[in-house]
Amino acid sequence: MGRVPCAHCAIPTKDAAARMLAEHRIARIEERQIQDRYPRSVGRNAKGSPQGTGGVRRFRILTTDKGASGWAMAYTTDAEVQKFIGARVGDLFDVERGSVEDVRPLDKVFYDLAANILGLPVYAMIGAKGPREIPIYSGAIYFDDLEPPARPRGVAGVIASCRQDYEAGYRAFKLKIGRGFKHMPHAEGLKRDIDVTRAVRETFPDCKILVDANDAYTRDEFIAYLNAVADCDLYFIEEPFAENRDDLLRLREVMSKVGCKAMIAEGEGRTDASKAPWRYGGYSEKHIEHLYALAAEKLVDVFVLDLDIVGFTNWRHVMPELVKAGGKASPHLWAGTPRPYYTAHLAAGVGNVVIIEGIPGRLVQADYSAFTISNGNLVVPDVPGFGLALKG
Ligand SMILES: [Mg+2]
Structure with a gap:
């Protein structure tokens, strides 16, 4: 193959x-x-x-x-x-x-x-409406400061992970934050989130920084974090707290006060599922309507609905609806190393994907070498299919 x-x-x-x-x-x-x-x-x-x-x-x-x-x-x-x-x-x-x-x-x-x-190539088959070079971030910057538990490496552990992905071509990192939710005492966790963000900004001045709290902060805790990293030029803030209109309005106010121009990304986490598949796959109508209502008030910029919970075919057909609402997409796809490449074809095929979640690494029996990262962009190859070769 x-x-x-x-x-x-x-x-x-x-x-x-x-x-x-x-x-x-x-x-x-x-x-x-x-x-x-x-x-x-x-x-x-x-x-x-x-x-x-x-x-x-x-x-x-x-x-x-x-x-x-x-x-x-x-x-x-x-x-x-x-x-x-x-x-x-x-x-x-x-x-x-x-x-x-x-x-x-x-x-x-x-x-x-x-x-x-x-x-x-899949992207050409589905219309080639987007760019073939799409920004990609490393989605693998977790709490590596806390590992290994017997001898935690501290902030240097996170910097080492960023360095490894930088050397592989990534020019954007998504930092997981929210250490004070359960892995560290509250105040200490907040401080570590701040220290990690500041250290990554200082060490990689040419890179985009995205942050993702997996809804682990309260609004006020997140605002405290934001105030402390206001000069770090955040690119993208994902799920800072469980999304709701009042807290997001307040967040926007604070962002504008401190000059934070980050996009707000929402929609990955769900508390319910649709009873039957519909055009948003397994997401409930309630979840999708809520997101669109927030987008209509410019409180959410990027939809991070999952690639496969929505589904590839569905994503193609709902993208125009998202465009019309003024929103961008960056499908959630952790984990599974082929998934960024499927998403790259979606992005190059239908457009409106602002950045791709990257997963460093590969399947032991596959060849991804048709894809390259150039200037921080994933380049979609002109070979048939998804361009991933199965070995053996
Ligand atoms: Mg996330």
Whole structure:
């Protein structure tokens, strides 16, 4: 399943694409479980336990009777998918509409397969409306100051993680904050969050700093943090506290008073789920309506809804709605090292993704080398499919 250079990338007409997809029938649906490897052991966030060195991810591989194939992350059972053996690819996937509802557990696998059949990168197949070079941040800057527990490294531990990702090409870091929620006494945790932020700003003056509290702060605690890092030029503030209109209004006031121009990112955390899939996948209507109401008042700038809870096909179709509301996207995608690359195709295909969450590392049996990071931007390659090669 190596990559074939996409020499011409001629886009077939809609009818020609449909004909090409209809010529293939699904012959095999296999599952693979593959170990992910981060370049280091990743620590805790405000609410969780250490992430470690990477987990096992599940994939599906589709192969057609004509020998075409596609693969992507997919968490599904055999019972849900084996019924599609023998089906025409063109009956399950349409270039404009995406995958039909029934095969949504294999949504991304169908994008890889269809794009491989058409000889196109996924981003080109879905419209190429966005840039092919998209800013990317390291999403792996957790509480590495608290590890290892027997001999915590302090602020230097976080700087070392940033350094490693800087050397890999990243020019933006998302710092997990909220140490005082449960891992440290309140005041000490706040101080460490401030010290870490200031140290990263000082050490990496050319990099963007994003912060993510996983809703672990109260409004007033977060404002205390913000006042102490007001000169650190924060780029993006994610989930500082559980989102609500009054607290976000107050935050905006303080931001404007201290000259903080950061974007506010919300929407990852949810307290409920939709009863049935709809255009925002597994998020409840209540959650989505709340986000849009906050966006309408300019209290939320970036929606960080999860790539796969919404779903790849759904993201394509709701992006215009988000654009209309004046919002940007940066789909949540921790964890699973292939997910930033799927998101890169979404970003280059439909646009409006302000920055991609990066996950340093890779699957032990995959080759991501078609992708590069240049000047802090992830460059989407012109090779068919998602451009990730499965080895072995
Ligand atoms: Mg988050």
